Amino acid sequence: MVYKFRVILDNEEDIFRDIAILADDTLEDLHNAIFNSFGFDGLEVGSFYTCDDTWNQEDEIPLFDSGDVLGEMKIMSDYILSDILDTENTKIIYVYDFINMWTFLVELAAIEEISAGSTYPETLFVHGEMPLESGEKNFMADEDDENYNEFEDDLDEDDLDMFGGDDSFEDYGFEENWN
Template sequence: MIYKFRVILDAEEDVFRDIAIEENDSLEDLHNAIVNAFGFDGMEMAAFYTCDDQWTQDQEIPLFDTGDNPGEGLTMADYILSSTFDRENTKIIYVYDFLNMWTFFVELAAIEEAEQGIAYPDLLFSHGILPLTAPDKEFDADSDDIYSDFEDDYDEEDFDMFEGDDSFNDYGFEENWN
């Protein structure tokens, strides 16, 4: 069977690619197809993220094992498309280049029989031109709530903990030692 995906850049303008790929290929193969379809050089880190129907990001699936204990973490190569997607689980988020954060919404659009004479993965359709730089991201944190976890009853006196303590003055550095 062939899985047909629409890969949409998270941007205001419509930029997407439709990709057909074999069901026994891995997420790493899908990553490579996306890199080729959008014209990236493939030299940057990338990850897929599982998500729900509203695109709420969940579990990371990295290109390389980045865990503390090498070999313990699963990577894109460990996830076969037919085990990852089905008619109920059709969405996944893809991020390429963690410095620029190219973010894509990837959705399974169809599962069909393979066509004779077609080499997969196959770029089926291309719409829009990839911008020169990744679109800016806006995050939904409320500015009033962002520091609420750090509130306490400290005041300015708590930050002057070394005042009046001469044990910290004998390091031999002058006031402007640099």
């Protein structure tokens, strides 16, 4: 089977790509298809995030294992597309380049039979030109949110001090001028 995705850049302008890829390819294959179709060089890392129907981000699926115990974390190459996306679960978020935070909304639009003579993955349709910069992301809480100041009253200066008021590094086993 072939999965056809619409991959939309989270931007003010309408910029998207339609991509066809085999259902038994991995999320890593989809990662490669996305950065190629949008013209990135592939030198940066990315992650997929599961989400609900309203695009609320849930679990991260990274390109590389960054966990404390190597091999314990599942990564993109561990997930077959048909195991994570289907007619019921059609949405996933993709973030490329964690400095610029290129964010894409990826939605499964169709599941079709393989077309003879086609090579997958394939970019089927291109709409819009990529901007030079990813655009601003607002990571600040909304002051109108009822939980905006929820923890503010519980904090004091000691909570923000890693060294308990002592600026020395003696207890950490290395010297201040280690280089």
